[in-house]
Amino acid sequence: MPESGDTTWKVGELARFTGLTVRTLHHYEDVGVVVPSRRTASGHRLYDERDLRRLYRVVALRDLGLSLESIRTLLADEVDLAGLLRDQLDHVRRRLSALRALRTRLSTLVDTADSAGDIASTDLLALIEEVSQMEETFANYFSQDQRARLEQRREERGQRVIDAEIAEWPQLIARVQDEMDAGTDPSDPRVRPLARRWTELLESFHGGDEGLRDSLYRMQRENSETIRERHGGPSPEMIAFIERANAAD
């Protein structure tokens, strides 16, 4: 009588060809996402084809990062799956931007440690505290939302491009400094391409977003000393110089 369509599997078999563990299948039964529709007389689990299909769905949904609980209700009731996925995407995006920020911090630290050669752990600890304090300062000027947008833009435009732009700042600042040292007038045509590039680099930071631009300016104004010392930022005089150059343009 056991014809086609009545195929059943025991946990071990199911585990083997789904790549899950037996314990996982037990757990899925405990929380009610995949309950085998039959048992043998002695209590061994028997999964049929419907169970198998359900299991595949569960795995697919789990791989999207959904919780077992939401998967359970999803497969039980008629739930707005599209909405759920949107929420999940939102959630993933947020985690991504947090993780990217973390990676940036970590790689800065590792780079510093590498370039300083055999840096002592205590010095590195001090550096870490410094960085975390910087982050805090940064967070005072840019809202959660703005920081997320910055990460977003970083992703869209590509890490490599951004890195190149960041690397360009010190060079640009040095060249402007040369002109200032030489007593060149801000309206001098030799300054124009420098001032223009300056504006372009700024543009590509804030991307035309006024809020971002204002926050950046405010942070620069209120912390110019620190930024100059630690990161080679421009002096207020240099900024005034560029502004006069742009005004003359």
Added chain:
Amino acid sequence: MPESGDTTWKVGELARFTGLTVRTLHHYEDVGVVVPSRRTASGHRLYDERDLRRLYRVVALRDLGLSLESIRTLLADEVDLAGLLRDQLDHVRRRLSALRALRTRLSTLVDTADSAGDIASTDLLALIEEVSQMEETFANYFSQDQRARLEQRREERGQRVIDAEIAEWPQLIARVQDEMDAGTDPSDPRVRPLARRWTELLESFHGGDEGLRDSLYRMQRENSETIRERHGGPSPEMIAFIERANAAD
């Protein structure tokens, strides 16, 4: 007698201006990362300045994603902090690439759901299964490492650029199809720019990595039917056509 330097704080105060909760401070004591150096006669915790400094370090390290356990040993013994950070960076990178892959999957699904308008949850479920099956196929051709490299390149080059390239494929395929329909010879100069662009787009997928290229070709060969039906991929004839065009070049 309580002069400067003897300032102490109770948990509540500490919690208020570090932004942590009282429970968190209790927990930090339980696991031994920040233990208040004194207690009042009645058992209330008293943190002094040393404790406060230690707490700031703990928070900074925790924000780098380190576990409380490793922070504890780190602050106790002389541990290779730089090495720890390198490991952590590695770990974060791996999580990042996994999360990026997840985001890509999710946004594909959400886009599909949106473009299909009011798609039924059951249809969407079928689609999810399909996508997860596709992922599985994909994983058969590209190793873990290769997939991570693909995500890596995607991040470096920028989402926007990649999206534009992907959007270009169907157009390019249609134009080549037109030439084939018109009976144009592969060596015809009109085909040359098309074939060249074809090669460029391929290049920017594998980025010169032979392993990636070979895997891609193999996947295309062995699944050309499915790829053509579901994603409008090129037919084997078209690929042969482009190859002849390149040979003639």
Added chain:
DNA sequence: CTAGGACCTCACGCGACGTGGGGTTCAAGC
């Protein structure tokens, strides 16, 4: 009939706390 492999059901562990619950202690107002 026996061995060993597959199955069963508890039940604790993980990590960084959140969240009560039930009981002291502190500081201010009467």
Added chain:
DNA sequence: GCTTGAACCCCACGTCGCGTGAGGTCCTAG
């Protein structure tokens, strides 16, 4: 001095998706 409410104390379970034994039963081939 007494009361009241805020702040403190400790204990202990819950979270999430299983991993990892422990101790026992069942199945199947030799």
